[in-house]
Structure formats: structure tokens, C-alpha cells
Amino acid sequence: MPNAGTTVNTQILSEVSQCVESINGAKEGRWKTTLSFYKPILRDQANANEFPRDFLGISLQEQPGKYYFVLRGQCLVMEAESSIQTIMEKLQSYKTRVALNFEGLQYQLGDFRLRVGKVVPIHTEALRGIVMEMEYLPISSWETSHQIMGEFFDIWKEALSKRSLPGHFVHIEPNFTEFALADQYSSQHTAVQYACIMAQMLATAQSAQAMRT
Numbered sequence: 001m002p003n004a005g006t007t008v009n010t011q012i013l014s015e016v017s018q019c020v021e022s023i024n025g026a027k028e029g030r031w032k033t034t035l036s037f038y039k040p041i042l043r044d045q046a047n048a049n050e051f052p053r054d055f056l057g058i059s060l061q062e063q064p065g066k067y068y069f070v071l072r073g074q075c076l077v078m079e080a081e082s083s084i085q086t087i088m089e090k091l092q093s094y095k096t097r098v099a100l101n102f103e104g105l106q107y108q109l110g111d112f113r114l115r116v117g118k119v120v121p122i123h124t125e126a127l128r129g130i131v132m133e134m135e136y137l138p139i140s141s142w143e144t145s146h147q148i149m150g151e152f153f154d155i156w157k158e159a160l161s162k163r164s165l166p167g168h169f170v171h172i173e174p175n176f177t178e179f180a181l182a183d184q185y186s187s188q189h190t191a192v193q194y195a196c197i198m199a200q201m202l203a204t205a206q207s208a209q210a211m212r213t
Contacts, residue, residue, distance in 0.1 A: 013118050013130050015163050017105060020116055023159050025107035031115050032103040034059045034122070035194055038094040055094070056198065057085070058191045068191035072199065075178045077188045102131055102194070111138050112152060119201065129201050132156075132169060133193075140185045146173060172196050 021027070035058050040051035058068040059082065067085060069078045088094055104117020115133040120126060134152065136145040153171050160169070174196045181189055 010118070010127070012165055013104070013116075013127070015165055016130055016132070016160070017116055019160050019163060020107050020109070020114055023109065023155075025109040025114060028106045028108050028113075030103065031106045031117065032061050032101060033194060034099060034101055035198060036099040037097040038088075039097045041092055041095055056195050058194050060187055060190060063187050066187065068188065070191055070195040072195055075180075077179050077181070077192050079188055100128065100198075104131075112136055112149075129204075131197060133190075141183050142176060142185050142189065143183050145185070170200055172200055 035056060038055045038057060040055075042051070052071045052073060054071060054073045056070045056072070058070065060066070060068070065082050067080050067082045069080065070076070099122040101120050101122055102117055103120070104115060107114045107116070113135040115131075117131060118127050119129040119131055121128065134149050136148050136152075139145040139148070150171070153169075157169065172193065174192050176189055176192060179188075179192055181192070
């Protein structure tokens, strides 16, 4: 969300939040996830192919002492101590190309936890998208719970369709087995999902750019 070529604004985000509340979502507080794109600091261009191009770092609010790396091209996800960011700065092997905040409100809706928020580059208020994170609390098995969440997503789309917003939510379900992740859901699964959300947003942005040219 939104449609290619449509400007994202806070009014759309407000409408989405109101939609959650209209289906009895109880506000629990705020949440924030930060995602960084890294690029290698090359001292010799001949070594460029030795460094991964699609290299993401992710910090999750619920895991303040951890930092997650995702290399989508190699289907790798790694968990490290949050101090790794300081080590990377000192080593000067990578630098942040762009960093984005995913931030907004968290809701409880029966057995579901919903997080609805905006995607904005750090140090600006220029919205790049709207994201909703769903979690089915009673079951930690991805194989079992994702079917239930799929049904809930259909209900959510129906509720949202009554508001005539200029866009739609895309239900993203990564293939976690490609990343060698077990069925029991973990923060590493969440990190992979954010990497896939980012890939979807980039694809949408490129589509919008193609429409303008």
C-alpha cells in the first residue's frame, strides 16, 4: 500500500488505524523497527563481487539487545548482539546507505496482535509506505498459524474496502524454509519478513517510476 503512483500521507495512515479500531482493536502502545541498507566500503573495486549487495540490518523493539542481518540473495539470516553495529562502524567495512523506521501503534484484537504504522527514512517525515504486522498469539507454529492469519487478512481486507483508500495491503508470506528456519516462529522469522516487505516496497516504487517515464 498505496497503489503505484499514489502519494502516501498521514491521512491514509489515520484511516487505516481507525479501521483497526472499528473492528474492536484495543490500542496497546507504540512500536518501532529500524531497517538499514548497508553497502561495502571498497578500497579496491576489484573486490566488489566479494561483498553481498542486498545486505540488511534490522533492529526489533522487542529484542533491544539483538541485531539481525538478512542477506536475501544468499537466503541467510543471522542474529548478533546489538553491539555489532559499533564494531561495524569501527571496522569501516560497511556503511549505511539508507535507514528506515517502521513505526506506529500496536493493537490487541482477540487472539491477534496488530501493528500498524508508517515507513519513513530516518531524519525525515517523508512517508514511503504503510505496513501492518500480524501475529496470532496462541500458536507459535508458522505452518499452523499462517493459515489462520490468512483468513484474518481476508476479513481485514473486507473491512478496509469500505473506506475506498487509494491502495491495498499485500499479504507477504516468505518461504522461511529457504532461510533454514524452523517451524517455531522466532525473531529471525520477523527479520526475514521485514526484508521481504522492503523488497515489495522497492518493487512498487520501481513500478511507479516506470509509469512516470
